[in-house]
Amino acid sequence: MNYAYYPGCSTQGASTDYEKSTRAVCAALGMNLVELPEWNCCGSTPAHAVDTELSAALCVRNLDIAARQESETLLTPCPSCLSNLKHAAKRMQNPEARARVNELLDNPAASEFPAVTSVMQGMAAHLDAKEIASRTRKSLSALTFAPYYGCLMSRPAEIMKFGDPENPTLMESLLTACSATVLDFPLKTACCGASYGIPERSMTARLSARILQLATDMKVDAIVVACPLCQMNLDLRQPQAEKAADTRFAMPVLYFTQALGLAFGFSPDTLGLEKLRVSADSLLRKLGTGAANAAGSR
Amino acid sequence: MSNITDIRLKRDAGFIAEVEAASGQKLSTCYQCGNCTAGCPAGFAYDKQVNRIMRGAQLGLKDDVLNSRAIWMCLSCFTCSLRCPNNIDVAAIMETLRHMARKKNMVSVRKVEKFWFSFLNTVRAFGRSWEIGTMALYMLRSLRVFTDIDLAPEALKKQKLPFKPYVVPNGGAGAVGRIFKRYRERADREGVRP
Numbered sequence: 001m002n003y004a005y006y007p008g009c010s011t012q013g014a015s016t017d018y019e020k021s022t023r024a025v026c027a028a029l030g031m032n033l034v035e036l037p038e039w040n041c042c043g044s045t046p047a048h049a050v051d052t053e054l055s056a057a058l059c060v061r062n063l064d065i066a067a068r069q070e071s072e073t074l075l076t077p078c079p080s081c082l083s084n085l086k087h088a089a090k091r092m093q094n095p096e097a098r099a100r101v102n103e104l105l106d107n108p109a110a111s112e113f114p115a116v117t118s119v120m121q122g123m124a125a126h127l128d129a130k131e132i133a134s135r136t137r138k139s140l141s142a143l144t145f146a147p148y149y150g151c152l153m154s155r156p157a158e159i160m161k162f163g164d165p166e167n168p169t170l171m172e173s174l175l176t177a178c179s180a181t182v183l184d185f186p187l188k189t190a191c192c193g194a195s196y197g198i199p200e201r202s203m204t205a206r207l208s209a210r211i212l213q214l215a216t217d218m219k220v221d222a223i224v225v226a227c228p229l230c231q232m233n234l235d236l237r238q239p240q241a242e243k244a245a246d247t248r249f250a251m252p253v254l255y256f257t258q259a260l261g262l263a264f265g266f267s268p269d270t271l272g273l274e275k276l277r278v279s280a281d282s283l284l285r286k287l288g289t290g291a292a293n294a295a296g297s298r
Numbered sequence: 299m300s301n302i303t304d305i306r307l308k309r310d311a312g313f314i315a316e317v318e319a320a321s322g323q324k325l326s327t328c329y330q331c332g333n334c335t336a337g338c339p340a341g342f343a344y345d346k347q348v349n350r351i352m353r354g355a356q357l358g359l360k361d362d363v364l365n366s367r368a369i370w371m372c373l374s375c376f377t378c379s380l381r382c383p384n385n386i387d388v389a390a391i392m393e394t395l396r397h398m399a400r401k402k403n404m405v406s407v408r409k410v411e412k413f414w415f416s417f418l419n420t421v422r423a424f425g426r427s428w429e430i431g432t433m434a435l436y437m438l439r440s441l442r443v444f445t446d447i448d449l450a451p452e453a454l455k456k457q458k459l460p461f462k463p464y465v466v467p468n469g470g471a472g473a474v475g476r477i478f479k480r481y482r483e484r485a486d487r488e489g490v491r492p
């Protein structure tokens with residue numbers, strides 16, 4: 001089945017591993033991702049923080065391109081893009097706001113857009129847990145994860161439609177379908193400090209340290225995430241969090257698509273695991289899938 | 299907010315209406331339970347906690363609220379909106395206040411705004427954001443040596459930072475540039491800071 005696909009800028013730069021693993025897992029599930037032609041940046045936090053209509057116009061240009069594709073659903077892996085696209089689509093339902101956003105565009109936007117949803121929800125809608133389980137080649141039963149969604153994926157609930165805004169459970173159902181142990185992680189929707197890493201490092205360091213500390217105390221093998229910014233704050237910026245908390249974490253932080261990809265038998269290379277700052281080798285050893293004996297994997 | 303006379307003098311009824319219209323929220327429904335503040339992850343960096351911002355807005359204390367540091371340190375995480383017993387979208391109010399403060403050039407934490415524009419200028423130029431460009435512009439604008447220099451070796455080794463921006467092809471970058479151009483022109487026409 002074909003899905004229109006909006007990758008978002010992060011997946012093209014800092015998070016190419018998210019992109020690679022998303023594409024690999026979707027292919028394994030029979031989901032054909034058709035990238036929007038000439039898509040542009042959704043504006044991320046800076047655009048909506050500066051002006052709602054500027055943010056909406058940047059998003060609507062993409063939604064308008066998506067409206068001209070064959071698909072009924074537009075998927076994106078990034079919660080921040082998802083949030084912006086969904087807020088923009090909602091904004092366009094108000095005629096006054098629509099007129100002001102259209103004023104910023106080359107041509108007025110289409111009157112209807114395809115539904116926008118996360119890759120994670122797209123997977124769950126495409127195949128149920130049983131079918132997903134039937135496609136695994138390698139059980140993840142040796143691994144224990146802390147699921148971490150970040151603050152944007154499930155909030156605000158009426159726009160994101162991702163289940164309980166403080167206790168989403170979709171990632172758990174996907175990972176347990178691959179036989180992983182997934183703990184109840186109380187900070188699963190806490191904020192990691194978002195885009196403040198550059199202008200106010202103490203914010204991200206402090207908030208990320210809280211999440212890393214709890215996961216460490218719970219003795220998980222990895223934190224599993226769905227957001228490129230969360231991944232960067234928890235992984236690449238982990239030394240800054242360690243400094244703020246005056247401790248060492250050494251906690252691997254994987255995308256959920258990388259975890260699923262391991263279950264589907266993809267090689268660490270196909271999933272971009274080498275991009276992680278904190279190595280996932282400890283997980284691979286437990287799975288017996290060391291980079292060295294990746295033979296037999298896809 | 300020192301005493302009653304002070305509050306009466308500073309009260310700006312037009313401001314209350316403006317915040318309510320832009321955010322779509324009713325300020326008078328806040329009864330100061332403090333739930334928003336209890337759950338706010340950024341509160342440690344605020345000068346006024348978010349329930350005090352709500353109270354200030356409710357009373358029409360425009361300058362107090364728009365000059366606060368809090369509205370710039372807010373992470374837009376929506377925890378406050380989620381936990382407000384009166385279903386006030388508090389995060390939307392924080393965002394509205396930020397927009398109003400920007401438009402009136404009352405930006406109390408300039409570095410945050412500088413970061414946003416460093417990012418947006420790469421989008422305006424190329425149609426997509428570009429990490430290295432954002433960082434370079436931010437260093438120039440804030441005149442500070444890049445605070446993340448400790449991350450650079452690792453980020454470069456892992457090839458997380460493309461050296462060249464991706465330019466959206468087939469006129470895409472131009473179309474995005476024109477969105478920014480029209481946005482600026484309209485702000486000028488309307489007499490607000492873009």
Ligand code: SF4
Nearest residue numbers: 328330331332334382
């Ligand atoms: S949670 Fe709602 S009612 Fe309570 S103080 Fe905050 S805004 Fe007011």
Ligand code: SF4
Nearest residue numbers: 338372373375376378
């Ligand atoms: S949205 Fe802003 S004010 Fe509300 S809880 Fe999050 S950081 Fe605090």
